[in-house]
Amino acid sequence: MSERELRRNLAILPIGTVRELTLLTDRQIRYYEKNNLVHPERGKGGQRRFSLYDVDQLLKIKDYLEAGDSIKDIQEIFAKQQRKAQEKHNSQDALRRSLQSEFAKIGRFGVK
Secondary structure, three states, X not given: OOHHHXXXXXXXXXXXXXXXHHOOOHHHHHXXXXXXXXXXXXXXXXXXXXXXXXXXXXXXHHHHHHOOOOHHHHHHHHHHHHHHHHHHHHHHHHHHHHHHHHHHHHHHHOOO
């Protein structure tokens, strides 16, 4: 994971800041969490802490709802996106292992 991705996934924003950034209510944000659309971390004392990635997800949810999609539709869209990302990751891992194996074979046989 790149440093940029790590920073986007840092859970540092309290719900009040997220509310201001997204123009969603606390109740809406908690509802989307309850429906597994966002996954904020919990800080000391149990307060929700959101990442920039979570804020992006909330803005996407808002856009989908405004376009007429239901919560169930959004869950399916996010699940499909997650599956595609996992497949891409698995494919990249398989390619990486294959290349490492080929390089190891080349190294053993002294092929230049």
